[in-house]
Amino acid sequence: MLEAFNVGLEVDAPPGSEQESVHLLREVSLRVPQGHLMAIVGPSGCGKTTLLKVIAGIQExxxxxxxxxxxxxxxxxxLHPGELGxxxxxxxxxxxxxxxxxxASSMALRTQLPGTDDFEPKLDHILNVTxxxxxxxxxxxxxxxxxxxxxGLALExxxxxxxxLCDEVTSGLDPKSETEITELLRVLARENKRRVVINVTHSLASLEAFDSVLVMYQGRLVYHGAPKLLTHYFTVEHAEEVYLRLTQRDAQxxxxxWTKKRSYYEAMLFESKPAAEEAAQAETDPDAPHPLAPEELPSMMSQVFTLLHRRWTIFRRDRGQVGLHLAMLIGFPLLVVIFALDGIKPLKQLNQRQETDIVYEMQRQAQHQFDQLQAGGIVSGLIMLQVVLVTLMASNNAAREIAGERLIxxxxxLGGLxxxxxxxxxxxxxxxxxxAQSVWMGVFVDMVVGGLPGDLMVKLMLLVLASAAMTSICLGISALSRTPEKATILSIYLVGFQLPLSGAVLTLPDWLEGAVNPFIAAFWAWSGSLRSMSDTAFYDAVKKVTDTSLVSxxxxxxxxxxxxxxxxxxxxxxxxxxQWE
Known part of the structure; x- marks a missing residue:
């Protein structure tokens, strides 16, 4: 039996409100016998869904x-996750x-049935009964x-x-579909005598299919009894008139x-078969269904493999995402090498011998300085462009990953994941x-350009870490965001700030550089990659085009x-x- 005794829920008032707190529920008391189908009805905002969430443990x-x-x-x-739907x-x-x-995925995440002889029969039974x-x-x-x-019912x-517990499973349906779903709920309540089924609904048209009706008004319980007595209690001719009748008196x-008349109406719910009589029958009747132990949850790694298999299945079937990833995987490295189609010319050391012709000597030194600036600029630019594009791909990968399936x-x-x-x-x-994205970016560019200066493995490692860093941060943003749109916007802003704040294009003031650099992933991948060239002639060339401090x-x-x-x-x-709605 489900019982509530003076249940209340008080939350902080919204900003700007004169009140310090708001009571969403007040003094809700009820008893619901097992093998019972109950409807919770009431005007919008009266506390129906809130009461359901309190029963479910989503809100305390x-x-x-x-x-x-x-x-x-x-x-x-x-309640054990297996006891609650x-x-x-x-x-x-x-x-x-x-x-x-x-x-099948729900069964794999919530039970240990996959791989056993009971899996297929249980799956077929759920498909049939629903x-x-x-x-x-x-x-x-x-x-x-x-x-x-x-x-949704089948998954539970x-x-x-x-x-x-069902929240508005019949809302927005045509009358035929509403009747079918209600009848299904009735079957589910009857097939397991230990089960209680509760459905929140706005509709007052099919209440006769329920064993009892609970009416909420402004956070208070104002009726809980048989559907046939609803019109009598509220002194109306039709159930549809109850909402209008409620507005004629204060919720208190x-x-x-209701408090004065509660015992009479609730007693009638137990009249047909008192709880004691039902319990006695369960003990003596060999054919009576026995309470089943809740399904044991699978191991953590079993849940990991189920989630991973499901995610890859979804990705393979999403042609838009597959096409976008292939376009970025191929297109972004090509975009980088466009800026280095002529390759990177080897840098020659300036001959220390001074020429007697002063004009020629000045021309020779100017040409060497020009070659250094050109080489340093293209090397620094290619490295930074790789890093920024890798972080952009990482942002695209992770920004909607959790926010897009948050409600699921x-x-x-709640089911034990x-x-x-x-x-x-x-x-x-x-x-x-x-x-795949970072390694291919580094290897492809290195092959086409003819070999960027510095250790390839070090540069690949830093590209992978830059991608992993941006992926992780954007995944965190996705997990903390309420909507995928918000997560996407924040992630795009984050990537957008990488280039200007990295110091690769414009040097930041010294007092700002130290404060900003720790948060810019692109700076560390770019700076570390350039520093890995310290034993090559290009390092001095790179230092000519940037005043930003390079790190190891x-x-x-x-x-x-x-x-x-x-x-x-x-x-x-x-x-x-x-982050429930």
Missing amino acids: QTEGDLKWEDRDLKEEED YVPQFSVAHDLLTVEECI GLADLAERRVKVLSGGQKRRL LVTNPCLL EWHES LEREK STLAYLISKVLFLGVFVL PELAAFVLLAHVVIGLSMTYVGSKGS
């Missing part, structure tokens, strides 16, 4: 107690996966609204939850009225792009690794934090 109540089977969910252990308003499936792949068997091979993006609602049934008055992540975390497993899967997936490759690598660590730390914190 600030007052009162919440119990499931006599277990205090605030003071004692929370939560279907949010939004789609929780990737558009490019098929229905069957989505359910009416999705004929749509198993269809991709999510072509499903109708009602079919997506069914899929992989653990056979005893508490199934409605709540006080939130639901999967390890944040560390999620982070590792992203590192492995993006690591392939980091290596070792120091550059260390700072870029620090960027990677900071970025991954941001990603972990951002992924672990809650």
Whole structure:
């Protein structure tokens, strides 16, 4: 049984408000028997979804107690992820996966069934009970609204939850689809006598299909009873008139009225089969369903491989992304070598012998200085252009990676997904792009140009680290952002500042250089690569075109690794934090 005793939720008031805090829920008390289907209804903003999130543990109540089977969910252990099913308003499936792949992926992330004899039968049962068997091979993006609602339910049934919470799964549907989904919820409540199914809905048209109706108004519970008694309690002819009736009295008055009559209406919910009688029957009836232990979660590495396989499947099917990555992989190195089609001419040391012809001597020294400036400029420019383009590719790889699937992540975390497993899967997936893009950039340019001065392996290492640093930071931005658009804009700004603040084009003032350089990944990759040429004739040429202090490759690598660590730390914190709508 699910029980709430004077549950309340108080949050800080929005900025500019005269109040210090706002009560989203006040004194909510209810009892819901097992094997029961309950609807939560009420006007917009009355606390329906908030109450559902409190029950699910997404938000923690600030007052009162919440119990499931006599277990205090605030003071004692929370519900096991396998005991709870939560279907949010939004789609929780990737558009490019098929229905069957989505359910199989959910089973692999939340159970240990994959690889066992029970996997296929369980998958087939879920497809059949939700009416999705004929749509198993269809991709999510072509499903109708009602079919997506069914899929959301199917994803939660992989653990056979005893508490199934649904938020607006019938909203926006045509009457036929709404009736079908409601009937499906009723079947789910009946097939497991231990299960409680709760559905938040705005619609008052199909309430007769529910065992009970809970009405919320301005954060207060004002009715919980049988659907057939709803019109009697509110003294209206039709259920659709209840919302208008609510506006005729203050929420506090409605709540006080309900408090006086609550015992009568709630008693009728248990009249058909009291909880004690049902429990006794469960003990004596050999055919009665026995409570099942919650599904054990898979290992962290099993979740990593499932996420990684799913991500590669999505990437392969996204032709736009595949085309963009190939275009950048091929086009960006070509863009670099365009500026060095004539190659880099070898630098000759200036002959120390002074010519007797003063005019000739001045011309000879001027030509040597010109050659140095030209060579230094092209070498410095080529290195910086490689670095900037690599960081641009890194930004494109990571900016939307987490923000674009944030709501799916939130639901999967509630189902037991390890944040560390999620982070590792992203590192492995993006690591392939980091290596491919940066190594190919360095090798291709080096081959076409005829060999840039300095150690190729050192330059490749710094390109890889620059890409990894920008990827990690942008991944952290993605994890901390609420929308993919915001993450993309911030990442673009970050890359845009790399060139002007690196010191490669214009030298920063000394007092500003030391403060800015630690945050500019491009500076360290560029500076370390140039310093690796210190044993060549080009080093002096490079120093002619820049007054920026160059650092050793070792120091550059260390700072870029620090960027990677900071970025991954941001990603972990951002992924672990809650960003429900």
